[in-house]
Amino acid sequence: MANKNGFIESMNKLPWIVKLLLCIPVLDIVWGVYRIVKGINKKDTFMIVVGILWIVPCFAVCWLIDLVCVLVWKKPKFFA
Numbered sequence: 001m002a003n004k005n006g007f008i009e010s011m012n013k014l015p016w017i018v019k020l021l022l023c024i025p026v027l028d029i030v031w032g033v034y035r036i037v038k039g040i041n042k043k044d045t046f047m048i049v050v051g052i053l054w055i056v057p058c059f060a061v062c063w064l065i066d067l068v069c070v071l072v073w074k075k076p077k078f079f080a
Contacts, residue, residue: 007037012075019070028063029055031076038080050079 011034014022022030032055039047054062069077 005041008034008041016070016074019075020067023063023067023070025060025063028066031066031080032062034076035080047079054079 011030021027032051035051035054036048037051039045039049039051065078066076069075
């Protein structure tokens with residue numbers, strides 16, 4: 001299994017512009033995977049469920065939430 005902490009750290013260290021590009025509707029799936037991996041790492045069931053929901057039914061709206069968060073706080077804030 002891949003190192004979960006390495007994935008989380010590498011996502012956190014991405015340049016701001018790359019984080020912004022990952023908020024594009026189809027690419028926002030990456031932030032859903034980020035939430036799932038972070039939830040598994042923290043053993044937080046709620047975050048895992050949010051990550052799955054971020055990918056499956058909410059992909060049409062959630063990318064806007066990530067976009068605003070990255071623009072304001074330089075990283076996804078909600079449930080991440």
